[in-house]
Amino acid sequence: MLNVTVWNENRHEKHNPKVSQIYPNGIHGTIAKFLAEDGHKVNTATLDEVDHGLSNKVLENTEVLLWWGHLAHGEVKDEIVEKVKQRVLDGMGLIVLHSAHFSKIFKTLMGTTCDLKWREADDLERLWVIDPSHPIVEGIGEYIELEKEEMYGEHFDIPAPDELVFTSWFEGGEVFRSGCTYQRGRGKIFYFRPGHETYATYHNKEIQTVIKNAVKWASPTKFAKPAYGNAKALEEIKAKETV
Amino acid sequence: MLNVTVWNENRHEKHNPKVSQIYPNGIHGTIAKFLAEDGHKVNTATLDEVDHGLSNKVLENTEVLLWWGHLAHGEVKDEIVEKVKQRVLDGMGLIVLHSAHFSKIFKTLMGTTCDLKWREADDLERLWVIDPSHPIVEGIGEYIELEKEEMYGEHFDIPAPDELVFTSWFEGGEVFRSGCTYQRGRGKIFYFRPGHETYATYHNKEIQTVIKNAVKWASPTKFAKPAYGNAKALEEIKAKETV
Amino acid sequence: MLNVTVWNENRHEKHNPKVSQIYPNGIHGTIAKFLAEDGHKVNTATLDEVDHGLSNKVLENTEVLLWWGHLAHGEVKDEIVEKVKQRVLDGMGLIVLHSAHFSKIFKTLMGTTCDLKWREADDLERLWVIDPSHPIVEGIGEYIELEKEEMYGEHFDIPAPDELVFTSWFEGGEVFRSGCTYQRGRGKIFYFRPGHETYATYHNKEIQTVIKNAVKWASPTKFAKPAYGNAKALEEIKAKETV
Amino acid sequence: MLNVTVWNENRHEKHNPKVSQIYPNGIHGTIAKFLAEDGHKVNTATLDEVDHGLSNKVLENTEVLLWWGHLAHGEVKDEIVEKVKQRVLDGMGLIVLHSAHFSKIFKTLMGTTCDLKWREADDLERLWVIDPSHPIVEGIGEYIELEKEEMYGEHFDIPAPDELVFTSWFEGGEVFRSGCTYQRGRGKIFYFRPGHETYATYHNKEIQTVIKNAVKWASPTKFAKPAYGNAKALEEIKAKETV
Numbered sequence: 027m028l029n030v031t032v033w034n035e036n037r038h039e040k041h042n043p044k045v046s047q048i049y050p051n052g053i054h055g056t057i058a059k060f061l062a063e064d065g066h067k068v069n070t071a072t073l074d075e076v077d078h079g080l081s082n083k084v085l086e087n088t089e090v091l092l093w094w095g096h097l098a099h100g101e102v103k104d105e106i107v108e109k110v111k112q113r114v115l116d117g118m119g120l121i122v123l124h125s126a127h128f129s130k131i132f133k134t135l136m137g138t139t140c141d142l143k144w145r146e147a148d149d150l151e152r153l154w155v156i157d158p159s160h161p162i163v164e165g166i167g168e169y170i171e172l173e174k175e176e177m178y179g180e181h182f183d184i185p186a187p188d189e190l191v192f193t194s195w196f197e198g199g200e201v202f203r204s205g206c207t208y209q210r211g212r213g214k215i216f217y218f219r220p221g222h223e224t225y226a227t228y229h230n231k232e233i234q235t236v237i238k239n240a241v242k243w244a245s246p247t248k249f250a251k252p253a254y255g256n257a258k259a260l261e262e263i264k265a266k267e268t269v
Numbered sequence: 270m271l272n273v274t275v276w277n278e279n280r281h282e283k284h285n286p287k288v289s290q291i292y293p294n295g296i297h298g299t300i301a302k303f304l305a306e307d308g309h310k311v312n313t314a315t316l317d318e319v320d321h322g323l324s325n326k327v328l329e330n331t332e333v334l335l336w337w338g339h340l341a342h343g344e345v346k347d348e349i350v351e352k353v354k355q356r357v358l359d360g361m362g363l364i365v366l367h368s369a370h371f372s373k374i375f376k377t378l379m380g381t382t383c384d385l386k387w388r389e390a391d392d393l394e395r396l397w398v399i400d401p402s403h404p405i406v407e408g409i410g411e412y413i414e415l416e417k418e419e420m421y422g423e424h425f426d427i428p429a430p431d432e433l434v435f436t437s438w439f440e441g442g443e444v445f446r447s448g449c450t451y452q453r454g455r456g457k458i459f460y461f462r463p464g465h466e467t468y469a470t471y472h473n474k475e476i477q478t479v480i481k482n483a484v485k486w487a488s489p490t491k492f493a494k495p496a497y498g499n500a501k502a503l504e505e506i507k508a509k510e511t512v
Numbered sequence: 513m514l515n516v517t518v519w520n521e522n523r524h525e526k527h528n529p530k531v532s533q534i535y536p537n538g539i540h541g542t543i544a545k546f547l548a549e550d551g552h553k554v555n556t557a558t559l560d561e562v563d564h565g566l567s568n569k570v571l572e573n574t575e576v577l578l579w580w581g582h583l584a585h586g587e588v589k590d591e592i593v594e595k596v597k598q599r600v601l602d603g604m605g606l607i608v609l610h611s612a613h614f615s616k617i618f619k620t621l622m623g624t625t626c627d628l629k630w631r632e633a634d635d636l637e638r639l640w641v642i643d644p645s646h647p648i649v650e651g652i653g654e655y656i657e658l659e660k661e662e663m664y665g666e667h668f669d670i671p672a673p674d675e676l677v678f679t680s681w682f683e684g685g686e687v688f689r690s691g692c693t694y695q696r697g698r699g700k701i702f703y704f705r706p707g708h709e710t711y712a713t714y715h716n717k718e719i720q721t722v723i724k725n726a727v728k729w730a731s732p733t734k735f736a737k738p739a740y741g742n743a744k745a746l747e748e749i750k751a752k753e754t755v
Numbered sequence: 756m757l758n759v760t761v762w763n764e765n766r767h768e769k770h771n772p773k774v775s776q777i778y779p780n781g782i783h784g785t786i787a788k789f790l791a792e793d794g795h796k797v798n799t800a801t802l803d804e805v806d807h808g809l810s811n812k813v814l815e816n817t818e819v820l821l822w823w824g825h826l827a828h829g830e831v832k833d834e835i836v837e838k839v840k841q842r843v844l845d846g847m848g849l850i851v852l853h854s855a856h857f858s859k860i861f862k863t864l865m866g867t868t869c870d871l872k873w874r875e876a877d878d879l880e881r882l883w884v885i886d887p888s889h890p891i892v893e894g895i896g897e898y899i900e901l902e903k904e905e906m907y908g909e910h911f912d913i914p915a916p917d918e919l920v921f922t923s924w925f926e927g928g929e930v931f932r933s934g935c936t937y938q939r940g941r942g943k944i945f946y947f948r949p950g951h952e953t954y955a956t957y958h959n960k961e962i963q964t965v966i967k968n969a970v971k972w973a974s975p976t977k978f979a980k981p982a983y984g985n986a987k988a989l990e991e992i993k994a995k996e997t998v
Contacts, residue, residue, distance in 0.1 A: 115381060115382060115426070117645070134380060135380040136380055137377060137378040137379055137380040137453060138358060138453050138454055139358060139454065139497075141497040141498075142497060143496065143497060143498065143499075143500035144498070144499060144500065145499060145500050145501070145502060147502060147506050148506060148508075148509060149502070149506055150506075150507075150509075152746070152928060154908075154909045154910075154929070154930050155735075155738070155909070155910060156909060156910070156932070157695060157915070158697070158698045158733070158735045158738060158910055159603070159695045159696075159697065159698045159699055159700050159733055159735075160695075160733060161733055163733065163735055164733050164734045164735060165734055165735075166735075167736070168736075168738050168739065168910065173509060174509060177500070177502075179500055179883075180495075180883045180884070180885060180922065181495035181497075181883075181884060181885070181887055181897065183358070183454055183495075183497070185428065185451070185452070185453060186431055186452060186886070186918070186919065188428075188429055188674075188675070189674070189695075189915070190915065190919065193909070193922060193930045193932075194930070195924060195925075195928060195929065195930045196924075197502075197504065197506050197507070197747075198502030198503060198504050198506050199502060199503030199504040199881060199924060200500070200503070200883070200924065201883050201922045201923070201924045201930050203885070203922075208428070209428070209429060209643060209645045209646075209675075210380060210381050210428060210645075211381055211382065211426055211644070211645065212644045212645045213645055214645050247644070247645055247646060247647055247649065247650050248650045248651055249641070249644045249645075249649055249650060249651075249652075250653070250654075252423075252424035252426075252641070252644055252654050253386065253654065254382075254384040254385060254386060254424075254426070255384075255386065255387070256386075256387060256388060257386040257387065257388050257420070257422055257443070258388070259388060259390060259392070259420075259440075259441030259442060260441060260442030260443070260638070261440065261441050261442040261683075263390050263391060263392055263393075263440050263441050264393075264440070265391075266391060266393075266416060266417060360888070395685060395687075395989070397665075397666045397667075397686070397687050398666070398667060398978075398981070399666060399667070399689070400672070400938060401667055401940070401941045401976070401978045401981055402846070402938045402939075402940065402941045402942055402943050402976055402978075403938075403976060404976055406976065406978055407976045407977045407978060408977055408978075409978075410979070411667065411979075411981050411982065422640075423640045423641070423642060423679065424640075424641060424642070424644055424654065429643070429675070429676065431917075431918070432672070432917070432938075433672065433676065436666065436679060436687045436689075437687070438681060438682075438685060438686065438687045439681075440990075442638060442681060443640070443681065444640050444679045444680070444681045444687050446642070446679075452886060452888045452889075452918075453888075454887070454888065455887045455888045456888055457888050490887070490888055490889060490890055490892065490893050491893045491894055492884070492887045492888075492892055492893060492894075492895075493896070493897075495884070495887060495897050496897065503881070504926075601867060601868060601912070620866060621866040622866055623863060623864040623865055623866040623939060624844060624939050624940055625844060625940070625983075627983040627984075628983060629982065629983060629984065629985075629986040630984070630985060630986065631985060631986050631987070631988060633988060633992050634992060634994075634995060635988070635992055636992075636993075636995075659995060660995060663986070663988075665986060666981075667981035667983075669844070669940055669981075669983070671914065671937070671938070671939060672917055672938060674915055683988075683990065683992050683993070684988030684989060684990050684992050685988060685989030685990040686986070686989070694914070695914070695915060696866060696867050696914060697867055697868070697912055738909075738910035738912075739872065740868075740870040740871060740872060740910075740912070741870075741872065741873070742872075742873060742874060743872040743873065743874050743906070743908055743929070744874070745874060745876060745878070745906075745926075745927030745928060746927060746928030746929070747926065747927050747928040749876050749877060749878055749879075749926050749927050750879075750926070751877075752877060752879075752902060752903060
């Protein structure tokens with residue numbers, strides 16, 4: 027059982043009936059539901075709440091944070107991003123979903139533009155498992171097929187992932203590193219590509235399995251913050267004459 | 270032959286006679302000299318120049334940039350850091366030296382705090398070669414021994430390097446990942462630990478060999494910027510009925 | 513609860529009273545005890561048993577295998593090594609301890625000589641945590657100090673580990689990548705350096721914690737063997753005229 | 756200028772007129788030609804020569820070896836494979852082409868089965884550049900398109916590459932890590948997927964550019980073999996009472 031917070035921009039849901047039909051309780055609502063069913067204590071938070079729903083107390087209590095954003099990355103306050111970053115470096119897991127590749131939090135943790143190719147054209151997407159030993163792929167098959175999705179294509183401007191878990195094939199001719207892990211400070215990060223708002227992707231059972239696995243994988247390691255700064259010698263240092 | 274710019278904060282040299290005695294032309298002057306002798310066209314730039322000596326023209330012409338800073342990271346203007354970052358992502362090589370682990374440019378490219386342990390106590394440092402296949406170690410021995418250096422110790426809060434080239438042993442009991450490579454965008458980055466201002470480290474021939482090798486290794490790859498953004502399909506996408 | 517097998521050469525224990533005094537039930541006995549106390553179902557196996565104690569049935573039932581060997585790597589039968597390798601590639605976790613760096617199973621999985629420097633001289637060893645996010649370091653401090661150990665020094669001729677978890681400092685002046693993870697096939701491997709037979713290393717509580725964590729980390733991922741070989745197209749391939 | 760040896764099984768060329776028409780001088784002849792034009796001193800060697808054309812003298816003089824095999828991996832003598840492996844670990848570059856994924860030399864260096872999916876069905880292959888900073892992609896575009904090729908699909912049972920340079924899209928619905936680098940010992944290895952014998956792939960100018968770049972990238976680093984085995988302490992070790 028982990029304390030999980032699902033963050034969602036929650037704007038498409040308000041203005042696009044197609045989206046609110048697929049996700050009547052918001053993308054965050056759907057994700058929160060299947061994570062709660064997996065035994066976690068799940069909280070949701072959205073852009074338009076005070077501090078985007080991410081008060082110090084909420085962040086301190088969150089062990090794994092999921093992030094979905096698209097239209098309004100620029101509206102996320104820098105001081106909140108900074109706090110989330112600090113929490114990740116201090117051990118909170120972070121699951122970055124789909125268009126959150128362009129979120130401030132992902133870009134500042136990656137140090138690159140996180141840019142990519144994209145197309146909204148009902149491409150078939152097939153996510154191939156690249157690392158069959160990884161706990162994130164437990165319980166799924168060799169690939170996940172999504173009949174229609176937005177296309178994201180290489181080059182994806184990210185640091186080489188620590189572990190490449192999935193690579194997507196798209197009907198229109200592109201490939202994409204669609205499941206990537208990163209370690210930053212004491213925190214673990216998983217980027218997972220699928221989840222365009224106009225498709226029912228987060229209702230897909232295999233996609234849900236991957237996200238459930240990722241939450242467990244990203245849970246914080248109990249390890250005290252290392253000591254940084256000026257350090258006393260642990261061994262004697264011999265006095266030396268300058269040559 | 271590469272167009273190389275050696276950037277130095279150049280403050281210790283102005284105020285600390287011990288430093289100016291070791292580096293009468295500044296740390297940048299010493300580094301520039303041995304790189305010029307290696308056949309490169311070398312320029313220097315320092316903090317107190319207009320735009321820190323890093324005008325658009327200088328940056329555009331620089332193929333590999335070396336960076337040394339310590340006291341005054343905070344005085345480096347954010348807009349210059351942003352321009353340097355963009356150049357690295359566009360292919361310019363970056364060699365980050367010693368205390369520049371805390372420079373704005375390194376921290377923003379890494380996405381972590383880049384914090385570490387340190388001690389000024391005349392530790393002996395021994396840099397062991399971890400990757401003997403790497404072009405950066407060509408022409409040196411199994412390890413480089415520096416009789417006295419500042420200590421930097423783990424935990425070093427960086428992303429796991431793409432390639433770990435050196436690990437240091439310190440007399441006082443610590444270890445440190447002292448030679449680390451990273452790919453970011455189209456650019457290559459090398460962090461190299463040694464070089465405290467009160468020691469003659471950059472006069473050491475093996476240290477010079479490593480830096481010369483690193484400059485060659487970091488030279489830009491001739492590769493056009495990938496196309497990002499909306500992309501036409503390369504293959505036909507079948508019309509599908511929604512299930 | 514995992515099905516764990518602790519394999520030990522068990523030769524030093526028979527001939528060297530110093531070793532049998534430290535490990536009256538063998539190195540395997542000591543390791544098996546603390547793993548059983550951690551809730552696992554633990555079996556032991558040794559070189560001089562039939563098939564080295566690694567029958568097909570034992571291997572099939574083993575979820576994580578620990579391996580300690582030193583004097584008699586050459587006596588391990590190639591067909592048993594081949595079976596262990598196949599099990600690792602099929603998902604069984606493997607924890608390779610100390611002098612097993614030169615075991616047939618580790619060398620065949622690594623593809624390199626796995627050679628290193630060594631010295632039996634009562635060096636102090638300090639294992640520094642390099643990756644504080646890794647589940648293998650949960651519950652320990654910034655470093656583990658072993659008052660006396662055999663020294664292993666770089667260059668360690670292994671493939672660059674997928675994750676570098678520990679690096680050791682040795683009193684005599686060397687460093688060593690002493691905690692390394694690898695993914696091979698569907699299996700997870702952890703190499704952990706300490707454990708020379710004449711020291712009480714496996715009685716050390718922090719060393720025990722690391723090994724307990726490693727066993728959990730290496731547990732098999734439930735994922736069916738991918739299909740290899742000739743594959744039918746999942747999408748239609750257009751007939752093309754040769755240009 | 757490097758001393759390059761192009762090794763080819765050279766069996767398809769003898770028995771299949773379709774192949775000998777495309778490669779009248781053998782696959783090795785075509786590759787040798789464009790590498791010689793790039794300024795290298797190029798030698799060829801084939802399976803049916805004495806020692807497969809790989810005498811000690813040839814191997815000692817080879818700085819980069821290219822390897823193409825398919826039908827007759829089993830006929831390559833184990834002692835020759837062992838010698839080639841030792842040369843790679845000692846610094847010789849190795850370029851493994853297409854169906855040589857199943858060669859003894861690649862499998863023994865990788866430690867895994869190197870198995871994959873395959874199909875001969877005139878799939879279109881599009882090799883996307885994943886790492887635009889890598890010297891191996893210099894001078895090519897965002898992707899290389901091959902109108903018809905054999906398909907190789909994931910899961911490809913290899914260790915996670917040190918650097919992932921290319922990923923292929925196949926018309927029939929698969930993806931593949933088609934350009935992978937590895938460091939082993941002092942040697943550098945590049946696996947490059949395309950090159951089925953019944954297609955004119957090695958006549959493709961972009962494919963030739965990649966192979967030329969790879970040869971340069973894989974050139975040996977001048978670095979003496981590290982000392983392995985028993986090592987004297989570099990620092991004094993204090994006598995300690997056993998606790």
